[in-house]
Amino acid sequence: AQTVTQSQPEMSVQEAETVTLSCTYDTSESNYYLFWYKQPPSRQMILVIRQEAYKQQNATENRFSVNFQKAAKSFSLKISDSQLGDTAMYFCAFMSGTYKYIFGTGTRLKVLA
Amino acid sequence: NAGVTQTPKFRVLKTGQSMTLLCAQDMNHEYMYWYRQDPGMGLRLIHYSVGEGTTAKGEVPDGYNVSRLKKQNFLLGLESAAPSQTSVYFCASRTGGNGELFFGEGSRLTVL
Numbered sequence: 485a486q487t488v489t490q491s492q493p494e495m496s497v498q499e500a501e502t503v504t505l506s507c508t509y510d511t512s513e514s515n516y517y518l519f520w521y522k523q524p525p526s527r528q529m530i531l532v533i534r535q536e537a538y539k540q541q542n543a544t545e546n547r548f549s550v551n552f553q554k555a556a557k558s559f560s561l562k563i564s565d566s567q568l569g570d571t572a573m574y575f576c577a578f579m580s581g582t583y584k585y586i587f588g589t590g591t592r593l594k595v596l597a
Numbered sequence: 598n599a600g601v602t603q604t605p606k607f608r609v610l611k612t613g614q615s616m617t618l619l620c621a622q623d624m625n626h627e628y629m630y631w632y633r634q635d636p637g638m639g640l641r642l643i644h645y646s647v648g649e650g651t652t653a654k655g656e657v658p659d660g661y662n663v664s665r666l667k668k669q670n671f672l673l674g675l676e677s678a679a680p681s682q683t684s685v686y687f688c689a690s691r692t693g694g695n696g697e698l699f700f701g702e703g704s705r706l707t708v709l
Contacts, residue, residue: 493637517696529687529700575639579696583647584655585630585689589639 486511488578490588497566498596504551505561505591507576516580518552518559523573523590532574535559563593571595599623603688603701610678610708618673618704620688628691629671630655630698631663633684640687646671678708 487510497503509518520532535543535552543550547567551560563570576588601622610616620629627648632640632655642655644663652663660682662674671690675682685705689698 490639519696519698521698527685527703529689529698531697534696577698583628583645583653584642585645585691585696585698586642586656587632587640589637 486513486578486580486584486586488576488586488588490576490591492591493589494592494594496594496596497563499566499568501566502562502564503566503593505563505574505576505593507559507561507588509557509559509576509578511557511578511580513580516578518550519577519579520548520550520559520561521575521577521587522570523575524569525572529575533561566595568595568597601688601690601699601701603686603704605704606702607705608707610675610706612679612708614678615674615676616678616706617675618686618688618706620671620673620690620701622669622671622688622690622699624690624692624699625668626690626692626699627668628693629665630689631661631671631673632687632689633657633682634687634703635684643673643686675706678706680708682706683708 516537518535547564573590579585630645631643646665649668688701
């Protein structure tokens, strides 16, 4: 069975600084997708960034980028130039051909002014 | 656009009562999911559906039933509610391919 592990329950970062959130996963499949989702205090979950496992190039979306290490089964999220609006719970997620969409336990990020 | 709509948003039940949560999506998505969110445990998959008339078990299916009679609706039922089912429930849907999930706003259920 697939599992997703986020080992950092809470993190904080100063505004304008860079922070990295960690995620590891376990699977025996070779083709899959990885995601980072953001859940602001309002509770609406939104997609931040996605990575296809067959792509070696790390995904980037503006200030958000990932470090995808397939062999190590690691998928970290880097947030550059952190903003107060980045304060949220961040979830790492995994999806494969079984259509199950599995989430980690989340990292609560607080951006400090 | 409405997107994914969950009803009700809040509900308080007594132990042993039954209820149904309704999820409706207007994006013609094939796949739909029910999750529960508990502090320190993240989002756990209860059941999911890959198309109209199909359902499958997720990580924590016990105590829940689901139905997908219409493509746009995915119902989550609690036949005999227990305090352990106190949680925030999220519905989500997606198309195939890129896999982005679209979430509802959540339903807070309290079982006394």
